[in-house]
Amino acid sequence: MLGGTFDPVHLGHLRSALELLEVLQLDRVHMVPAKVPPLRDTPQVTPEERLTLLQLGIGDTPGLVADPRELERDGPSYSADTLASLRREYGDQARLVMALGHDAFLRLADWHSPQRLFELAHLVVIDRPGCEAPLTTALAELIEGREVFSPGALMRRPAGGLLRLALPTRLSISATEIRRRLASNRSVRFLLPEAVEGRILDNLLYRRR
Incomplete structure (x- = not known):
């Protein structure tokens, strides 16, 4: 599972998902857009539109799945609830993995039911360039004895x-910067899949109102 707002999905998201699939030898990667992200501002584009952009971005890529399950639930999009849903679907013995970026990992102790995440899945932290902050005491205690190295x-x-995993291609692409560029009518070419860029431009998404 690779969750996020995908606001909008970009080539960094998609390349990371594909490399997770390969490096961890996974059967599939569920890319799950958050309907109501608990620890972030509400995205300016609707969950349904973000899902559509994700579907366009994935296209026919084998092993990548645009998963709408958080859009189908009411209330905040808690990762523990999403993992519980996947666990019911795949069974008790399936190897489940939740991937997250290092910046999100540093806030893990503040998530809803963080201990439950480990009861339901493994966590894989994708290293990001420039993220070297020390762990808080609460986070260090949460992960104590859990880390493996392969x-x-x-x-x-x-x-x-x-x-903790350093992926082969570490594309430092920022959705925040993409939204800024779109808001000021600057080019986002080569930051997004062509189909995603086309829908955003055709529908004037992320433009200042």
């Missing part, structure tokens, strides 16, 4: 481990 060691159990 995908093979992670996959020995269905859940409960933590792996």
Whole structure:
């Protein structure tokens, strides 16, 4: 599972998902747009539109799935609830992985039911250039004894481990900067899949009102 606002989905998101699939030898990666992100401002584009952009971005890429399950639930989009849904779908013995960026990982202790995340899945932290902040005491206690250092060691159990992973291609693309560029009518070419860029421009998404 790779969750996020995908506001909008860009090539960094999609390349990371594809490399997670390959490096961890996963069957599939569920890319799950948040309907109501609990720890972020509400996106200016609707969840349904962000899902459509994600579907366009993925296209026919094998192994990547645009998963609407958080749009189908009421209330905040808690990752623990999404993982519980995936666990019911795949069974107790399936190896489930939730991937998140290092910046999100640093706030993990503030998430809803963070301990439950490890009961349901492994966590894989995608290293990002420039993210070197020290762990808080609460986060250090949360992950104590959970870290492993290879995908093979992670996959020995269905859940409960933590792996920090530097992906082969680390595209430092910012959705925030993309929104700024769109708002000021500047080019976003080569930051987004062509189909995503086309829909955004055709529908005047992310323009200042």
